[in-house]
Amino acid sequence: MAPAIKKYGITVSIGLLAFIILVAIFAGQVAPHDPENGKLDDRLFGPCAEYPLGTDQMGRCILSRIIFGARISLSVGIIVVSASVTVGTAIGLISGYFGGLIDEAIMRIVDSFLAFPSTLLALGIAGLFGAGFINMVIALIIVDWTPYARLIRATVIDLRGMEFIKASIGLGMGDLFVILRHVLPNTLSPLLVMATTGLGYVILAAAGLSFLGFGVQPPTPEWGFMLNDGKMFIRTAPYIMIFPGMMIMIVVLAFNYLGDSLRDLLDPRMKMVIR
Amino acid sequence: MITDERPGENRPLVEVYxxxxxxxxxxxxxxxxxTMDLSIREGEKLGLIGESGCGKTVFGHAxxxxxxxxxxxxxxxxxxxxxxYSLDRESMRRLRGKEIGMILQNPGASLNPVLTVGSQVSEVLVLHKGLKKRTAWDRVVGLLGRVRIPEPERRAGEYPHQxxxxxxxxxxxxxxxxxEPVMIIADEPTKGLDVTVKRKIVRLLKEVTVEKTMxxxxxxxxxxxxxxxxxxxxYAGELVEIAPRGAMFERQLxxxxxxxxQSLPDRGLKPIPGMSPSLIHLPEGCRFHPRCNRATGRCRTExxxxxxxxxxxCVRCFLYA
Structure with a gap:
């Protein structure tokens, strides 16, 4: 990648995400219209002065819906990723640190989860629980924790062979203390990278579930569901789909890019190449 | 069990059966x-010597x-x-670090890279001395000063890579x-250090372990x-000779x-022919017989x-039977 993109990419992606997060927080102040109740007279307007991104078939302002939809997408991403990271890290630490039978048992469970395409599995679970925000979040956590457990386990196994872990045990520190104080902080940088990239992935998966009708229920604005809403009008009013689609793409790309940049920044081997 | 306990000497602190x-x-x-039998007396400094892979580090860890x-x-x-080996895990953990301190080989890897040096030293004080984190810090600075780290106040807040x-x-x-453990196990404390630094570290080690068993x-x-x-x-997983320092350096049995x-640079640089046996396939009889120029028929079988x-x-050789 060109050095200039590399250099500014991280700033741009952080800036963009910060902007989107701020807009989502202050959605009530920023959005020009009510996202849920439109004027039926103003149906299917193209972008104009009153509705910068146009209106949908119910006369609802697409810009306002995108702004409010950011709340849903971001909160799903953040809730799912933080829960998955917590669960995955705890399980990975136990598995990697103690090894043996515990590790074997945990890893076979993780393997069985990873054997299914995760979106399909989330779809199945969401279908089982029924549609809705909470159920979608639960379904996504169930499929999302496994890679974190894997990553943490591998990092811990690496660390366990390190002299300073042996030294800590040799100095009489208990297992829990060694895990929390010496092992965990050393797993943070790969974890941060994976969680950042994971945010983008979860937002995409949530949009997918909502698109298929398993996520947030109308009239709550959600990007994935907005795509579904617009698919009948793709020939006559493509902007109904284009703008939410673009938002999903931008957010996912920004998180992915941020994740990549963090990896480059945190991995000392990569750093040497860049310098 | 070979005891080399003599009247008037300190009683053994560690006995290996x-x-x-x-x-x-x-x-x-x-x-x-x-099958190792060994005892270390209170206050004694015992050196366990051998080439790489002879089992000496394993003994320290054991x-x-x-x-x-x-x-x-x-x-x-x-x-x-x-x-x-009859203690439960928890009693063993309490003993580690508190009664037996360990100085592992490879100082570069023995410190956690993401924590400051001072906080790692203070952990030990908090754990074994029951100090509060804040009061421990003064002791940390004192300890770092004692091991001759210059500007210990500043250095305590630095990370290992510095x-x-x-x-x-x-x-x-x-x-x-x-x-303040009664015994210290120092595993290759000078590995990877250059000669001048090595000398200083050895002197320091001697200084801080006065009256301790090591x-x-x-x-x-x-x-x-x-x-x-x-x-x-x-040699090859077993003790072959034990002697007081003076006697050992004067004459080896x-x-x-x-x-x-004789293989060491300032003592002739004469290598021992052959290779150390692998600890998986050990030779019959005396483990050193394939490389020994004084081996007899008995050495091959017994x-x-x-x-x-x-x-x-003490020596493990038929020449002195």
């Missing part, structure tokens, strides 16, 4: 330590019960009247002595000569030990036992 350590690997069973779970240990090690190799070793020593594991005879009262030499001393030759010396 027919210790055997084996661990399974993909290539076969490694007999890392084969005392601390730091071996992997797959390792099979038989026999026992008695420390201050407690049979270590330390040089010698400084890291000093910090590791500070951690080892922080809880097991120093090394392949460096200079270190052993400087620090130890008594020297034990290991076991042909391997003679060869080991395994020699430790022989007490008097004056606190």
């Amino acid at each position: 027919s210790l055997k350590v084996v661990f399974p690997t993909d290539d076969g069973i490694v007999r890392a330590i084969d 005392i601390m019960r730091l071996l992997e779970d797959t390792t099979k240990v038989t026999g026992n090690i008695v420390f201050r009247g407690k049979a270590l 330390f040089s190799g010698g400084m890291k070793e000093r910090a590791v020593i500070a951690m080892g002595i922080a809880s 097991l120093i594991i090394t392949h460096d005879l200079d270190v052993a000569e400087e620090v130890c009262d008594r020297i034990a030499v290991m 076991h042909p391997y030990v003679q060869g080991f001393f 395994h020699p036992e430790m022989i007490d030759t008097g004056d606190g010396r």
Whole structure:
């Protein structure tokens, strides 16, 4: 990648995400219209002065819906990723640190989860629980924790062979203390990278579930569901789909890019190449 | 059991009874330590010497019960009247660091890279001395000063990567002595240090362990000569000779030990022919016989036992039977 993109990419992606997060927080102040109740007279307007991104078939302002939809997408991403990271890290630490039978048992469970395409599995679970925000979040956590457990386990196994872990045990520190104080902080940088990239992935998966009708229920604005809403009008009013689609793409790309940049920044081997 | 306890001397602090350590690997069973009997007296500095892979580090870890779970240990090690391999995990953990301090080889890797050096030393104080984090800090600075780290107040807040190799070793020593243990196990404390730094570290180690019992594991005879009262030499997983320092440096009894001393640069640089046997496929009879120029028919078939030759010396060789 060109050095200039590399250099500014991280700033741009952080800036963009910060902007989107701020807009989502202050959605009530920023959005020009009510996202849920439109004027039926103003149906299917193209972008104009009153509705910068146009209106949908119910006369609802697409810009306002995108702004409010950011709340849903971001909160799903953040809730799912933080829960998955917590669960995955705890399980990975136990598995990697103690090894043996515990590790074997945990890893076979993780393997069985990873054997299914995760979106399909989330779809199945969401279908089982029924549609809705909470159920979608639960379904996504169930499929999302496994890679974190894997990553943490591998990092811990690496660390366990390190002299300073042996030294800590040799100095009489208990297992829990060694895990929390010496092992965990050393797993943070790969974890941060994976969680950042994971945010983008979860937002995409949530949009997918909502698109298929398993996520947030109308009239709550959600990007994935907005795509579904617009698919009948793709020939006559493509902007109904284009703008939410673009938002999903931008957010996912920004998180992915941020994740990549963090990896480059945190991995000392990569750093040497860049310098 | 060979006891070299003599009247008027301190009682033994550590007694090792027919210790055997084996661990399974993909290539076969490694007999890392084969029937070791040894005692370390209170206040004594014992040097455990041998080439790489002879089992000396395994012995250090065996005392601390730091071996992997797959390792099979038989026999026992008695420390201050407690049979270590009969203790439960929690009692063993309380003993580590508090009563036996450890200075591991490879100072570069013995410190956690993401924590400041001071906080790592303070952990030991908080854990074993029951100090509060804030009060521990003064002690940390004191300890770092004691191991001659310049500007200890500032250095305590720095990370391991800001330390040089010698400084890291000093910090590791500070951690080892922080809880004022009665015994220190120093595993290759001078590995990877250059000669001038090495000398300073050895002097420091001697200084901070006065009146402590120390097991120093090394392949460096200079270190052993400087620090130890008594020297034990290991070959292929077993002890082959034990002698007081003076006697050992004056005259070595076991042909391997003679060869080991002569192989060093300032003692002739004469290598011992052949290779150390693998701990998986050990030779019959005396383990050194394939490389020994004084081997007889008996050496090939019969395994020699430790022989007490008097004056606190023991040797595992038929020449002295």
